[in-house]
Amino acid sequence: MSRPSRDRxxxxxxxxxxxxxxxxxxxxxxxxxxxxxxxxxxxLALSVGDPTTFGNLNPPEQVLDAVRESIEWTKSRGYGPALxxxxxxxxxxxYSAHQGDVTPEDVILCSGCSHAIEMxxxxxxxxxxxxxxxxxxxxxxxxxxxxLGIEIKYYNLLPDQQWKVDLDDLESQIDDDTALIVVINxxxxxxxxxxxxxxxxxxxxxxxxxxxxxxxxxxxxFVFSGHKFTAISSxxxxxxxxxxxxxxxxxxxxxxxxxWVIVHDRNNIxxxxxxxxxxxxxxxILGPNTLIQRALPAILRNTPQSFYDEVVLFIENQAKxxxxxxxxxxxxxxIMPQGAMYMMIEIKMSLFPQFKTELQFVxxxxxxQSVFCLPGQCFDYPNFMRIVLTAPEDILREACSRIVVFCxxxxxxxxxxxxxxxxxxxxxxELCEGLSRTA
Ligand SMILES: *Cc1c(COP(=O)(O)O)cnc(C)c1O
Numbered sequence: 001m002s003r004p005s006r007d008r009x010x011x012x013x014x015x016x017x018x019x020x021x022x023x024x025x026x027x028x029x030x031x032x033x034x035x036x037x038x039x040x041x042x043x044l045a046l047s048v049g050d051p052t053t054f055g056n057l058n059p060p061e062q063v064l065d066a067v068r069e070s071i072e073w074t075k076s077r078g079y080g081p082a083l084x085x086x087x088x089x090x091x092x093x094x095y096s097a098h099q100g101d102v103t104p105e106d107v108i109l110c111s112g113c114s115h116a117i118e119m120x121x122x123x124x125x126x127x128x129x130x131x132x133x134x135x136x137x138x139x140x141x142x143x144x145x146x147x148l149g150i151e152i153k154y155y156n157l158l159p160d161q162q163w164k165v166d167l168d169d170l171e172s173q174i175d176d177d178t179a180l181i182v183v184i185n186x187x188x189x190x191x192x193x194x195x196x197x198x199x200x201x202x203x204x205x206x207x208x209x210x211x212x213x214x215x216x217x218x219x220x221x222f223v224f225s226g227h228k229f230t231a232i233s234s235x236x237x238x239x240x241x242x243x244x245x246x247x248x249x250x251x252x253x254x255x256x257x258x259x260w261v262i263v264h265d266r267n268n269i270x271x272x273x274x275x276x277x278x279x280x281x282x283x284x285i286l287g288p289n290t291l292i293q294r295a296l297p298a299i300l301r302n303t304p305q306s307f308y309d310e311v312v313l314f315i316e317n318q319a320k321x322x323x324x325x326x327x328x329x330x331x332x333x334x335i336m337p338q339g340a341m342y343m344m345i346e347i348k349m350s351l352f353p354q355f356k357t358e359l360q361f362v363x364x365x366x367x368x369q370s371v372f373c374l375p376g377q378c379f380d381y382p383n384f385m386r387i388v389l390t391a392p393e394d395i396l397r398e399a400c401s402r403i404v405v406f407c408x409x410x411x412x413x414x415x416x417x418x419x420x421x422x423x424x425x426x427x428x429x430e431l432c433e434g435l436s437r438t439a
Pocket of ligand 1: 249
């Protein structure tokens with residue numbers, strides 16, 4: 001039924017509710033920074049979660065060759081099936097064998113991992129429902145859900161326990177409208193890696209409360225020595241797990257926009273309706289990039305283990321370097337990561353009373369030292385900042401030593417007496433150590 005045409009006297013074109021309610025928190029905060037770097041010092045940004053930023057980390061030749069070959073293949077120019085070419089889905093299924101039994105039919109190719117996340121959220125949650133997300137957490141979840149009228153509810157991670165999930169808090173957040181629990185492992189922004197035991201505890205809560213899991217495993221295998229990555233799907237007996245991953249971080253190609261969802265549903269709880277929903281949703285973009293799809297089997301099969309090992313070892317060494325340097329910064333408490341490519345650093349704000357928030361702290365650090373770290377606000381987690389560990393060694397070292405200088409110059413000296421009351425036991429020695437060195 002068409003409405004009678006109204007007499008349009010004026011142009012009146014409005015943005016949709018979806019457009020108006022979609023926000024990228026990180027971009028909003030970063031673009032509204034009101035400070036200029038110190039012109040005497042080159043600007044060093046430890047804020048960008050893109051491993052290609054500094055040009056020091058590159059994919060191996062096998063990966064580049066695979067794409068060079070793909071461009072010659074006529075089918076890599078045409079549309080592919082909505083879920084992706086079967087050869088590519090087969091290759092992802094083999095590559096993902098660590099997740100449990102995966103058949104090509106369980107694999108849906110997407111335009112990056114964030115598109116995979118969007119599909120899962122949009123297929124499993126309706127407007128008015130909620131999705132449980134870790135705090136501190138990766139903000140794309142908020143961006144994707146809120147526009148759709150889906151509420152984000154947080155469950156807390158515990159900074160004093162290597163960012164494990166606060167299990168009681170997680171369970172208490174679940175209500176009748178909870179459509180999904182998001183588990184990010186290894187974690188952005190924390191760099192934590194969960195043990196099998198801890199993953200089983202999370203699965204137990206999901207099973208008891210009958211809530212499916214979205215496993216964001218874009219940092220799969222990205223773990224430092226002494227730690228082991230376990231796919232949560234491999235441990236699930238009954239909880240449906242939708243795992244989102246892709247090439248972006250491990251292969252150092254965020255711009256290629258190749259990700260995937262893998263459906264793990266051993267007991268057929270999701271049924272055909274959810275799978276059909278995913279197929280329907282995949283049709284919205286007429287399938288992901290076929291140039292990269294064609295290259296995918298060679299990328300996943302030919303990349304040598306030595307490439308993966310070298311990248312992770314580099315990041316691990318950068319983590320150690322940053323941790324050792326920043327432990328010396330009075331008023332900071334870096335938390336050593338176990339994987340991924342980030343480190344969270346607590347700022348003891350009571351020792352810097354001239355700054356009301358950590359945003360003011362990082363802004364002043366830009367204007368004095370030309371070093372930029374992402375404020376905790378970007379993860380809905382005040383009093384912390386996040387640094388990326390992918391920067392080359394000389395840049396990371398220089399940035400850390402400027403952070404130490406900044407803290408030394410800005411910490412309030414008459415607060416030193418109060419430190420014992422303020423600082424947690426574990427950080428106390430480090431802080432005093434830092435102060436005595438700066439005194
Ligand atoms: C980078 C990142 C993504 C998004 O990856 P794309 O493939 O670039 O969309 C998703 N989740 C986490 C935790 C990330 O850090």
